[in-house]
Amino acid sequence: MSEAVEYDVVVLGGGPAGENIVDRTRAAGLSTALVESELVGGECSYWACVPSKALLRPALARADARRVPGLAGAVQGPLDTAAVLAHRNYWTGDWKDQGQIDWIDSIGAHVYRGHGRLYGVRKVAVTSPEGEHHILSARHAVVVATGTRAVIPDLPGIAGARPWTSREATSAQEAPGRLLIVGGSVVAAEMATAWQALGSQVTVLARGSGLLPRMEPFAGELVADALREAGAVVRTGVSVEAVVRDGSTGPVSVVLEGGETLEGDELLMATGRAPRTEDIGLDTVGLPAGRWIDVDDTCRVPGHDWLYAVGDVNHRVLLTHQGKYQARIAGAVIAARAAGTPLDTAPWGAHTPTADTRALPQAVFTDPEAAAVGLTLAEAERAGHRVRAVDYDMSKVSGAGLYADGYTGRARMIVDLDREVLLGVTFVGPGAAEMIHAATIAVAGEVPIQRLWHAVPSFPTISEVWLRLLETYRG
Amino acid sequence: MSEAVEYDVVVLGGGPAGENIVDRTRAAGLSTALVESELVGGECSYWACVPSKALLRPALARADARRVPGLAGAVQGPLDTAAVLAHRNYWTGDWKDQGQIDWIDSIGAHVYRGHGRLYGVRKVAVTSPEGEHHILSARHAVVVATGTRAVIPDLPGIAGARPWTSREATSAQEAPGRLLIVGGSVVAAEMATAWQALGSQVTVLARGSGLLPRMEPFAGELVADALREAGAVVRTGVSVEAVVRDGSTGPVSVVLEGGETLEGDELLMATGRAPRTEDIGLDTVGLPAGRWIDVDDTCRVPGHDWLYAVGDVNHRVLLTHQGKYQARIAGAVIAARAAGTPLDTAPWGAHTPTADTRALPQAVFTDPEAAAVGLTLAEAERAGHRVRAVDYDMSKVSGAGLYADGYTGRARMIVDLDREVLLGVTFVGPGAAEMIHAATIAVAGEVPIQRLWHAVPSFPTISEVWLRLLETYRG
Numbered sequence: 001m002s003e004a005v006e007y008d009v010v011v012l013g014g015g016p017a018g019e020n021i022v023d024r025t026r027a028a029g030l031s032t033a034l035v036e037s038e039l040v041g042g043e044c045s046y047w048a049c050v051p052s053k054a055l056l057r058p059a060l061a062r063a064d065a066r067r068v069p070g071l072a073g074a075v076q077g078p079l080d081t082a083a084v085l086a087h088r089n090y091w092t093g094d095w096k097d098q099g100q101i102d103w104i105d106s107i108g109a110h111v112y113r114g115h116g117r118l119y120g121v122r123k124v125a126v127t128s129p130e131g132e133h134h135i136l137s138a139r140h141a142v143v144v145a146t147g148t149r150a151v152i153p154d155l156p157g158i159a160g161a162r163p164w165t166s167r168e169a170t171s172a173q174e175a176p177g178r179l180l181i182v183g184g185s186v187v188a189a190e191m192a193t194a195w196q197a198l199g200s201q202v203t204v205l206a207r208g209s210g211l212l213p214r215m216e217p218f219a220g221e222l223v224a225d226a227l228r229e230a231g232a233v234v235r236t237g238v239s240v241e242a243v244v245r246d247g248s249t250g251p252v253s254v255v256l257e258g259g260e261t262l263e264g265d266e267l268l269m270a271t272g273r274a275p276r277t278e279d280i281g282l283d284t285v286g287l288p289a290g291r292w293i294d295v296d297d298t299c300r301v302p303g304h305d306w307l308y309a310v311g312d313v314n315h316r317v318l319l320t321h322q323g324k325y326q327a328r329i330a331g332a333v334i335a336a337r338a339a340g341t342p343l344d345t346a347p348w349g350a351h352t353p354t355a356d357t358r359a360l361p362q363a364v365f366t367d368p369e370a371a372a373v374g375l376t377l378a379e380a381e382r383a384g385h386r387v388r389a390v391d392y393d394m395s396k397v398s399g400a401g402l403y404a405d406g407y408t409g410r411a412r413m414i415v416d417l418d419r420e421v422l423l424g425v426t427f428v429g430p431g432a433a434e435m436i437h438a439a440t441i442a443v444a445g446e447v448p449i450q451r452l453w454h455a456v457p458s459f460p461t462i463s464e465v466w467l468r469l470l471e472t473y474r475g
Numbered sequence: 476m477s478e479a480v481e482y483d484v485v486v487l488g489g490g491p492a493g494e495n496i497v498d499r500t501r502a503a504g505l506s507t508a509l510v511e512s513e514l515v516g517g518e519c520s521y522w523a524c525v526p527s528k529a530l531l532r533p534a535l536a537r538a539d540a541r542r543v544p545g546l547a548g549a550v551q552g553p554l555d556t557a558a559v560l561a562h563r564n565y566w567t568g569d570w571k572d573q574g575q576i577d578w579i580d581s582i583g584a585h586v587y588r589g590h591g592r593l594y595g596v597r598k599v600a601v602t603s604p605e606g607e608h609h610i611l612s613a614r615h616a617v618v619v620a621t622g623t624r625a626v627i628p629d630l631p632g633i634a635g636a637r638p639w640t641s642r643e644a645t646s647a648q649e650a651p652g653r654l655l656i657v658g659g660s661v662v663a664a665e666m667a668t669a670w671q672a673l674g675s676q677v678t679v680l681a682r683g684s685g686l687l688p689r690m691e692p693f694a695g696e697l698v699a700d701a702l703r704e705a706g707a708v709v710r711t712g713v714s715v716e717a718v719v720r721d722g723s724t725g726p727v728s729v730v731l732e733g734g735e736t737l738e739g740d741e742l743l744m745a746t747g748r749a750p751r752t753e754d755i756g757l758d759t760v761g762l763p764a765g766r767w768i769d770v771d772d773t774c775r776v777p778g779h780d781w782l783y784a785v786g787d788v789n790h791r792v793l794l795t796h797q798g799k800y801q802a803r804i805a806g807a808v809i810a811a812r813a814a815g816t817p818l819d820t821a822p823w824g825a826h827t828p829t830a831d832t833r834a835l836p837q838a839v840f841t842d843p844e845a846a847a848v849g850l851t852l853a854e855a856e857r858a859g860h861r862v863r864a865v866d867y868d869m870s871k872v873s874g875a876g877l878y879a880d881g882y883t884g885r886a887r888m889i890v891d892l893d894r895e896v897l898l899g900v901t902f903v904g905p906g907a908a909e910m911i912h913a914a915t916i917a918v919a920g921e922v923p924i925q926r927l928w929h930a931v932p933s934f935p936t937i938s939e940v941w942l943r944l945l946e947t948y949r950g
Contacts, residue, residue, distance in 0.1 A: 016934075044934070053877045053935050058545040065540045065550065070533040070559035075540065075549050084545035091877065321934035328928075348929055355929045363933035371933065402528045402566065434906050437930070437938035438913040444930040445922035453803075454823055454830045455912070455919040458838035458846065459491075459519070459796035460528050463912035 004135040007033045009334060010124045011143045012116045012280060015042020017311030017323035018145035019100070022109045024331020025141075030338060032109045033136050035116030035126050040100040043147055043166075044320040046092050051170040052190055054088035056365040059197030063230075063367040064430055067404035081175050081198045088170075095171070117281030118142065122306050125281070140338045141306055143330065144293060145323070146280055148273035148312040161245040161252050164268040166191075175199040176266040180254055182240050183270030184211045186364050189223050191268055192232055193366045202232040203262060205254065210236055212370055214362075216377065216426045218410050219370040223428070226367050226408075243267065275313045297345055297352045299330035308334065316356045326353045348444075359444035363433035368409055371436035374424030374443040377414055386417045390473045392465055394429045399460035404430050411465045413439075415473060420449045431462050438463065449473065479612040482508045484809060485599045486618045487591045487755060490517020492786030492798035493620035494575070497584045499806020500616075505813060507584045508611050510591030510601050515575040518622055519795040521567050526645040527665055529563035531840040534672030538705075538842040539905055542879035556650050556673045563645075570646070592756030593617065597781050600756065615813045616781055618805065619768060620798070621755055623748035623787040636720040636727050639743040641666075650674040651741035655729055657715050658745030659686045661839050664698050666743055667707055668841045677707040678737060680729065682714055687845060689837075691852065691901045693885050694845040698903070701842050701883075718742065750788045772820055772827045774805035783809065791831045801828045823919075834919035838908035843884055846911035849899030849918040852889055861892045865948045867940055869904045874935035879905050886940045888914075890948060895924045906937050913938065924948065 009025045014036030025032045065075040114128035126134040150165035169191045175198045184206025196202040211220035224234045242255040252267045278290040292315035301307040311323030343351040361373040377389040394409030409429020425439030457463040484500045486493045489511030500507045540550040589603035601609040625640035644666045650673045659681025671677040686695035699709045717730040727742045753765040767790035776782040786798030818826040836848040852864040869884030884904020900914030932938040
């Protein structure tokens with residue numbers, strides 16, 4: 001191996017979280033190296049958020065158009081699936097990352113392509129695809145941002161069944177005739193929405209009692225109802241016991257508990273995520289391999305004052321935007337510590353990702369969209385808050401009815417009765433994905449209910465649901 | 476005339492503002508009478524917000540769909556204009572108000588149909604369409620909520636030209652072949668968008684230098700560009716000097732300064748609003764007829780401790796949602812004064828409509844949508860604030876590009892550099908109408924910039940423009 005090359009900061013993993021660390025540490029004038037074994041841009045850019053939204057947007061736009069008198073007649077036919085897939089390919093850069101590399105170059109950071117592993121304290125070893133080795137040493141910080149990979153349960157027959165994960169589901173170049181989806185969370189719900197609209201006959205097999213289990217129960221119910229109305233089969237409370245696939249191109253079957261067998265052309269296993277920490281040298285610094293990396297409230301690993309973990313891999317939140325948020329904050333932390341300036345780690349301070357626990361937003365691009373921020377009713381009650389859940393049927397909002405004939409949606413806000421602020425908000429309905437940011441500002445801003453009365457929704461928008469929620473709370 | 480019938484509160488005018496006064500005073504247990512000379516529900520329900528949005532939504536949904544690969548091909552054709560107009564008729568209840576009357580009945584208020592006039596202190600005289608007379612007396616308050624009517628300038632030839640106002644433009648039962656629109660504000664821009672999409676050849680003739688003069692200049696520019704792209708003619712800085720129409724069904728012409736003549740099949744004069752106060756008995760209490768009614772910060776008329784004015788007629792703001800807001804507050808004021816309980820008229824208190832001046836939102840349903848809250852840059856500078864305008868090209872937001880191929884839009888936030896809060900925000904682009912409520916909460920909530928960093932926009936939404944604005948401000 002060559003001499004160690006020294007940087008202020010070395011980042012392992014070039015997804016959105018890693019890229020934001022690079023951005024912030026470079027802005028602070030710290031020399032920074034980024035190590036990436038696949039594509040700079042990460043899962044989000046190539047096999048998750050971006051291609052999934054490119055597949056979903058046409059489905060949602062068609063659903064919206066079908067609810068508009070005077071336009072509905074024109075959009076009863078199928079989507080042009082080839083055009084949608086080609087557009088999705090465009091958005092992934094055909095799975096090439098030159099644009100991201102150019103950006104990294106432009107801010108003066110250095111990219112090492114290859115597999116990176118911790119190599120003792122403050123050191124990272126990189127093995128390039130060509131077999132070259134580099135040792136990088138970090139004056140101030142090594143940041144692990146290696147993210148997650150899909151987990152496929154070890155079912156009988158699964159090995160030979162070549163199941164899809166989120167990667168194949170977002171990058172497939174044609175619509176399967178029949179798509180079986182095992183799982184009930186966001187990946188399952190979104191990919192069911194997309195592929196059913198793109199021509200597949202989708203069957204969703206969820207083990208839990210409903211879809212979208214991290215959200216208020218009505219979110220999964222409304223999404224399941226709509227998937228069924230779109231022609232998909234949605235079954236909850238079912239357990240897949242085995243998978244069967246004969247040959248290389250034939251159909252695939254799943255065997256349910258009880259023996260029922262369902263056949264499809266492809267099988268998507270949307271069954272969770274695991275940290276990509278198996279082979280990144282954690283053992284060389286005394287940390288267990290293959291596990292989530294615990295961090296403190298500055299995203300630093302306790303006991304290792306030079307080691308940070310941001311994004312999925314620290315298991316605080318498995319969402320791109322929140323990994324970026326952590327990275328912005330951890331980048332500022334690293335820069336402050338390097339400069340010897342004090343940190344503000346009080347709640348909502350500049351150096352701690354308070355929103356991870358208190359104002360976490362998520363948007364699910366199903367039809368209807370489901371979006372939420374902060375705590376659900378159950379979470380708030382478990383946390384010991386004295387709360388009231390305030391519900392409103394969004395179809396009764398004039399702006400909703402004018403937006404879509406037969407608008408279906410529901411809103412809930414969780415009021416902290418002691419402080420009269422919002423702990424959480426959920427919107428389910430067309431348009432919810434963009435509507436949730438208002439709630440994110442209200443929750444993160446801890447804007448008192450009394451002041452929210454002065455935040456007047458424009459008439460006639462769907463956002464007038466805010467007024468209805470306040471009126472319902474007032475009683 | 477009969478004996479006076481006594482109520483706690485008498486409301487003149489049953490539009491949204493009047494209805495909200497009724498709602499709030501009834502909730503406080505005050506007996507309330509509502510006098511309405513046309514339709515309960517007012518301009519908004521029959522000749523403004525509601526029918527205009529019903530006409531616009533199909534235009535905007537088609538524009539959205541045309542920007543989505545895989546769907547665009549299906550929506551190149553014209554809208555089904557008859558279906559759109561029929562749906563608009565449905566939303567206006569075919570210009571019948573029984574639903575609203577039922578609601579008023581259900582909350583125990585009394586409706587007097589007819590023309591109401593102040594009849595001295597605390598008294599209102601009503602003349603019903605059948606010629607019956609009633610005298611209503613108000614123990615606590617008379618509230619004027621008579622709204623506005625369209626103003627048509629006294630041009631040569633205008634009397635015989637039967638021009639449209641906003642009423643005809645929102646209630647027409649067929650699309651004119653060629654529609655001339657004089658004006659450049661919201662009514663002009665929205666009706667141009669609607670009728671151009673519904674099959675008319677629209678020409679907009681604005682006297683000012685751009686459309687939407689109350690907003691940041693780029694709003695009108697982007698809307699004008701899009702109207703032109705949709706096939707409309709938009710001319711600014713032009714002055715109409717005369718109007719010519721011969722016969723009852725023939726075309727109508729406008730003569731511009733300089734002599735140029737333009738011909739259309741209908742002519743919409745979108746040239747402003749005047750208060751409906753000419754014939755409501757203001758003279759009987761010493762107030763001038765035909766003028767806007769000045770009010771204090773509780774919406775009460777100075778010198779008349781029993782008289783209030785809410786909504787358009789007090790000229791604070793000419794927007795439905797803000798009239799409703801004033802009415803909720805004035806209703807609470809009247810109830811508190813009736814009960815002898817103290818008022819909270821400090822800024823953002825429960826008894827003063829602070830948002831009228833500090834967090835006023837507006838959404839314009841053009842394509843692109845234009846929405847704003849609070850102060851523009853020019854307004855903030857005129858008010859003496861030390862500010863910085865932060866701009867961002869919304870087409871560069873991933874969520875915008877994924878929402879619409881070729882997304883065009885722009886965002887601006889006005890930062891108060893002394894307090895590090897937002898004084899105003901403008902979004903122009905598809906989706907802006909629902910996005911603005913986040914800004915309304917930020918401005919009304921006076922959420923500090925430092926806290927807004929913890930309000931994380933979900934990826935990939937258009938709302939991620941918030942992150943870009945913050946990053947741009949940080950520099």
